[in-house]
Amino acid sequence: MAKSPKKKPAAKPKTKLDLNQLAARIVAEATGAAEKTPDRDVGKDPSAVARGAVGGLKGGKARAKSMTKKQRTASAKKASAARWGKEGASDAHGSES
Template identity: 45%
Template sequence: MPTGPKGEKRPADVTSNAVHVMRIATGEIEEGAPADDGKDPAAKALGAKGGAARARSMTPERRAEIAKAAAAKRWGTRSKHENQK
């Protein structure tokens, strides 16, 4: 049985999934609270603040440069900056 992003079990086929959603909607079964991801909520809040502050302090050119390098790393291509080395 496939699992959702938090490890919860979900039906594999469309019909079973539709029945599962119907049972949740009618109250026949409980959907269940999302599982705890094991991260400290305060740390997550501070991390989100820091990321936003970093983005605000950067120039659009620098943000684009970082995004291009990340995409190159993700897709396995070499960025312009790496080719100059």
């Protein structure tokens, strides 16, 4: 029987505001009683963000298209070993032989 992979705990649990807290925060920001919540995109280069989005849209299909059959097989074995811990696959995550 195969053992199931261990799930990693979240690095930092996200705490979401309930609706009443969110409403109070919005009113406080609108009236100037509280500092505005910083924008998540502040400090990011817009051209770099755009390039990243374009590359992300291509995904694995474009990568697989540019690889040889041997390279695709090696990549698939490495991914399999990383996901399921199969033995005998290539050096995925420094597996000991």
